[in-house]
Amino acid sequence: MSRSISVRILILAGGFALLGTQAAQGAGPYQFFSVPPCRIVDTRNPVGPTGGPALAAGSPRNFPITGLCNVPTTAKAAVLNVTLVGPTKDGFLLIWPYNTSMPTVSTINAAAGEPAIANGAIVPLTSDPSLNLSVVYGTATPGGSANIILDVTGYFQ
Amino acid sequence: MPDSVSYAFRKGGFGRALRFAILLLAIAFPWGRPLLATTVVPISDAELYRRADVIAHGIVLSSDVTVDDLGRPETITFIEPLSVLKGQLSGSLVLHQVGGTLPDGRFLQLWGRPEYRPGHEVVVFAIARPEGEFQTAEMVLGKFEVQKDEEGRLFAVPALVADAPAGVTVRRRAKDAPGDSLEEIRGTSAPRHLETFLRSLRQTGGESVASVAPRGALRSVVHTEFTEHHRIAPLWGNISGLWRWTNGATAVFTIDGTANITGGGTAEANGSMATWDAEPNSTVNYSIGPGSANLLHVDALSSPCGWSTCLAGGGVIGCGGPNGGATHSWRGDTYGTITGGEVWVRSYCTANLYGSVTTQAVMTHELGHTLGLGHSDQTASPHDVCRGDEDAAQMRAMVQGFTTLGTDDSDALRWLYGDGGNSCSTTSTPPAVTTNPASGVTQAAATLNGSVNPNGMGTTASFQYGTTTSYGYTTTPQSVGSGTGSVSVSQAVSGLMCNRLYHFRIVATSGSGTSLGSDQTFTTGACTPSAFYTLTPCRVVDTRNAAGPLGGPALAAGADRVFSVTGQCGIPATAKALSANVTVTQGTAAGDLRLSAAGAALQLTSSINYRAGVTRANNAAIPLGLGGGFSVHSDQTSGTVQVIIDVNGYFQ
Numbered sequence: 001m002s003r004s005i006s007v008r009i010l011i012l013a014g015g016f017a018l019l020g021t022q023a024a025q026g027a028g029p030y031q032f033f034s035v036p037p038c039r040i041v042d043t044r045n046p047v048g049p050t051g052g053p054a055l056a057a058g059s060p061r062n063f064p065i066t067g068l069c070n071v072p073t074t075a076k077a078a079v080l081n082v083t084l085v086g087p088t089k090d091g092f093l094l095i096w097p098y099n100t101s102m103p104t105v106s107t108i109n110a111a112a113g114e115p116a117i118a119n120g121a122i123v124p125l126t127s128d129p130s131l132n133l134s135v136v137y138g139t140a141t142p143g144g145s146a147n148i149i150l151d152v153t154g155y156f157q
Numbered sequence: 158m159p160d161s162v163s164y165a166f167r168k169g170g171f172g173r174a175l176r177f178a179i180l181l182l183a184i185a186f187p188w189g190r191p192l193l194a195t196t197v198v199p200i201s202d203a204e205l206y207r208r209a210d211v212i213a214h215g216i217v218l219s220s221d222v223t224v225d226d227l228g229r230p231e232t233i234t235f236i237e238p239l240s241v242l243k244g245q246l247s248g249s250l251v252l253h254q255v256g257g258t259l260p261d262g263r264f265l266q267l268w269g270r271p272e273y274r275p276g277h278e279v280v281v282f283a284i285a286r287p288e289g290e291f292q293t294a295e296m297v298l299g300k301f302e303v304q305k306d307e308e309g310r311l312f313a314v315p316a317l318v319a320d321a322p323a324g325v326t327v328r329r330r331a332k333d334a335p336g337d338s339l340e341e342i343r344g345t346s347a348p349r350h351l352e353t354f355l356r357s358l359r360q361t362g363g364e365s366v367a368s369v370a371p372r373g374a375l376r377s378v379v380h381t382e383f384t385e386h387h388r389i390a391p392l393w394g395n396i397s398g399l400w401r402w403t404n405g406a407t408a409v410f411t412i413d414g415t416a417n418i419t420g421g422g423t424a425e426a427n428g429s430m431a432t433w434d435a436e437p438n439s440t441v442n443y444s445i446g447p448g449s450a451n452l453l454h455v456d457a458l459s460s461p462c463g464w465s466t467c468l469a470g471g472g473v474i475g476c477g478g479p480n481g482g483a484t485h486s487w488r489g490d491t492y493g494t495i496t497g498g499e500v501w502v503r504s505y506c507t508a509n510l511y512g513s514v515t516t517q518a519v520m521t522h523e524l525g526h527t528l529g530l531g532h533s534d535q536t537a538s539p540h541d542v543c544r545g546d547e548d549a550a551q552m553r554a555m556v557q558g559f560t561t562l563g564t565d566d567s568d569a570l571r572w573l574y575g576d577g578g579n580s581c582s583t584t585s586t587p588p589a590v591t592t593n594p595a596s597g598v599t600q601a602a603a604t605l606n607g608s609v610n611p612n613g614m615g616t617t618a619s620f621q622y623g624t625t626t627s628y629g630y631t632t633t634p635q636s637v638g639s640g641t642g643s644v645s646v647s648q649a650v651s652g653l654m655c656n657r658l659y660h661f662r663i664v665a666t667s668g669s670g671t672s673l674g675s676d677q678t679f680t681t682g683a684c685t686p687s688a689f690y691t692l693t694p695c696r697v698v699d700t701r702n703a704a705g706p707l708g709g710p711a712l713a714a715g716a717d718r719v720f721s722v723t724g725q726c727g728i729p730a731t732a733k734a735l736s737a738n739v740t741v742t743q744g745t746a747a748g749d750l751r752l753s754a755a756g757a758a759l760q761l762t763s764s765i766n767y768r769a770g771v772t773r774a775n776n777a778a779i780p781l782g783l784g785g786g787f788s789v790h791s792d793q794t795s796g797t798v799q800v801i802i803d804v805n806g807y808f809q
Contacts, residue, residue, distance in 0.1 A: 031687060032688065032734070032778075035780075036601065036651065036753065036760060037753050037780070039760070039761050070654040118749075118763060118765050120775050120778070121776070153734075154778045154780070
């Protein structure tokens, strides 16, 4: 990459309990399956399991991935493009497998007022019939909200 | 039925006229039961006279079976009066009688029902019906057949005796048991000397009938001039074929004989022409004008339909029909061409005693025959799908008391000349659809096939598909025209899951409705996993470079650009997807990029978002499609953006 990208890493503010202490574990090997690019989640849409409302800062939301957009229920990880839309405060986005400990690594960092900012991510999926991953919008100061879009381009299994 | 007959004979007169009984061994019923016996008690001439509203001596013109309001066979008899002995008649005496045999074989037979045969001379005691016209008083008792003895003297013979079927014995009982009030009236069942009988009825109300005995055998008086061809309203629908005019024909009818009719005729003729002309589905232009191609005889002294003299009874009758060839009409099945028409209308000898409405209704009816229409209430056409409106039609066998067309008339015209539609079916046929097996099934795509017959209405077709019979996805509808033949429809679908059973069906919609085809299924190809292969990071696309397949120019707003990258940077032709870093820079407006496999439908997914002027980068897994390429779509509303794509691996 020839262009530098300004990235601000924000310190995870207080208020998030670390839900688990299990050590990271490897799994695999998995193979890649390409799918036609497909939008799974867009919180700008009407309220629903894969739609609104917007993420309120500090409140995690859980989303289904498998069974949608040609991702089978047997998928172990999703190849996503994660877009954060219109964050109202400087903040960051965490994304991790549903029903596991919240990680301390961010997927997107964005300044307040950014119209939209995206990042590619490969996210392990929890094998739950209805929910596969969790997201949370974190901010340095209380309050704020942002919309999130999850597009899938492939999966591993 | 015996009960109803018995009731009809007894009502009103059982006690007073119970003087004399005739025992009949009656008639086999049509379904072949054993013979039944019915006792009938005739009533005196004076009692008959008292009950009758009209008594007429005349000649039977016609007696045809039609269908009454309740769907039963009904016989309608026209009698041309020679003299009216009680009451008043304007025109023919029209008698209704339940019963008879229809042309299609349906029948209702009642014993005691008077039979009228065309040409026969009769004396009839008639009772006015609440709904108009007449019925014979006391069924068979109200009818007398005029017969001639061997000396040529005329007698009125009670129909009970004169019309008794062969094999039926008519017996008299002179007296019943002592104490019974039965007492014979002399001559009640005997032939009456006609002249004396008529004078008695005219002068004394049927009392004191002189006794004159006939000599030798009695034979009915038949006026042969009435026995053939005589129809008040000819059944054109049943006579040697049925016809229609050439579409768009102009038929000029010339009025003939207006000078001899009082009370007009011209206005009525014009009105009846206009009625048919105004029917929007008739392409025949009727008008009144000069010439002799089509004649409307307003005062026809004679006609081919039968009458040849001045009609003493008065009233208006008519007949009419087409000239031409070929076969069939509204009451038939196919049709040919009419080249001309002629109508004969006859009113009273010296004055039109009927009103304008009736005269025009007769003319309208006869002109309907010249259009090729048969009688609405006689014979049925398979094209007459709206039933129950036959009696309101001008083409009903009986003249109407109004001049407008009924829905049956209009439907007949629509079938013969117009759009073929009718008044009771508001929609035509929805499209006919067939779902055919899918073709070109791959891992992620298939071609869905079907056929549609638009059935004449503008129709669009699409496919519903999905992994269940709830479908859930619909292709973009495409037009299949408005023809009447089958049209093949094929639409490609992509973005399917591998190794899955898919259901689909064709859907066609027109103004007549939506038709759903039957369900078909196909299974997409087996899923093929890809393995990841690293590449030394390599810049494969940079639109800032000189113009070329993988270089400039900058991506324009709204544009799609396909980059074929296999063979570049070590990407093999077998690669299915790329692991890449997508960078945008120098965007002149805010926007985003959508990346998809070359040849695939543009999806609602973005790979990178940016503001004007910023440089941004993002990771992406990019599927490769046709020609080992991928497509980049700019969602900027205006301007351009430079796109740089660096690869760091591929999947295959």
